[in-house]
Amino acid sequence: MAVKGKGLKLDDKGLVAAIVQDANTNQVLMLGYMNKESAELTLKTGTVWFYSRSRQELWNKGATSGNMLKVKELWLDCDNDAVLVKAEPAGPTCHTGEVSCFFEPLTAEHVAATEG
Amino acid sequence: MAVKGKGLKLDDKGLVAAIVQDANTNQVLMLGYMNKESAELTLKTGTVWFYSRSRQELWNKGATSGNMLKVKELWLDCDNDAVLVKAEPAGPTCHTGEVSCFFEPLTAEHVAATEG
Numbered sequence: 569m570a571v572k573g574k575g576l577k578l579d580d581k582g583l584v585a586a587i588v589q590d591a592n593t594n595q596v597l598m599l600g601y602m603n604k605e606s607a608e609l610t611l612k613t614g615t616v617w618f619y620s621r622s623r624q625e626l627w628n629k630g631a632t633s634g635n636m637l638k639v640k641e642l643w644l645d646c647d648n649d650a651v652l653v654k655a656e657p658a659g660p661t662c663h664t665g666e667v668s669c670f671f672e673p674l675t676a677e678h679v680a681a682t683e684g
Numbered sequence: 685m686a687v688k689g690k691g692l693k694l695d696d697k698g699l700v701a702a703i704v705q706d707a708n709t710n711q712v713l714m715l716g717y718m719n720k721e722s723a724e725l726t727l728k729t730g731t732v733w734f735y736s737r738s739r740q741e742l743w744n745k746g747a748t749s750g751n752m753l754k755v756k757e758l759w760l761d762c763d764n765d766a767v768l769v770k771a772e773p774a775g776p777t778c779h780t781g782e783v784s785c786f787f788e789p790l791t792a793e794h795v796a797a798t799e800g
Contacts, residue, residue, distance in 0.1 A: 574797065575793075576794050577800055578799065582800070587712055596705055599766040604795060611790075641789070643788065644786070644790040650786075652712050664762055669763070670766075673760070677691075678691050681690065681692070682692040682720045684695065684698070
């Protein structure tokens with residue numbers, strides 16, 4: 569099968585950003601990063617795999633907590649450097665127990681206190 | 685006002701990933717990157733500002749095409765290193781004319797042809 573456009577375009581760390589959206593509610597659940605191998609594993613297994621930048625290892629999201637993400641749709645953006653995963657979560661996606669990692673309003677105080 | 689948790693946490697390039705979602709339809713429209721100044725401008729102006737990694741400059745999304753993004757909600761993730769913008773788009777967000785930059789299904793062929 570022909571590929572429309574080019575292949576997945578990795579950054580200088582070998583990663584693409586991957587947005588996870590609930591396939592049923594359309595709530596945005598989290599943002600992670602995939603390397604080539606985690607994208608392959610996500611396609612092959614039908615569950616979401618990331619590459620953890622802090623732990624520097626492949627990470628099958630939810631494998632420890634049981635809150636796996638079942639892939640329903642995978643989309644690539646027009647620059648080929650970002651992925652949108654529409655998935656069914658088995659439970660809360662955030663490690664805090666919240667449904668989504670985006671549970672805190674961004675304020676001017678956060679921006680004023682920017683680090684790094 | 686007290687900040688819950690820490691400030692915005694920039695990566696080694698001084699950026700955070702910013703997901704844009706249509707506030708009305710919940711469709712994910714694009715992924716961009718913000719530096720501290722673009723986050724400040726987004727909060728201040730109520731329109732979305734990014735930092736363009738390729739052009740290395742601040743970028744008021746839609747200023748050229750007229751398809752501005754009007755900010756309705758801003759959310760920070762649990763790691764303080766990703767932002768979710770819920771916005772009302774004035775027109776198609778993608779430079780191709782598509783509503784969303786995520787209009788192409790990701791396939792094994794894209795992953796096999798990975799670059800970079």
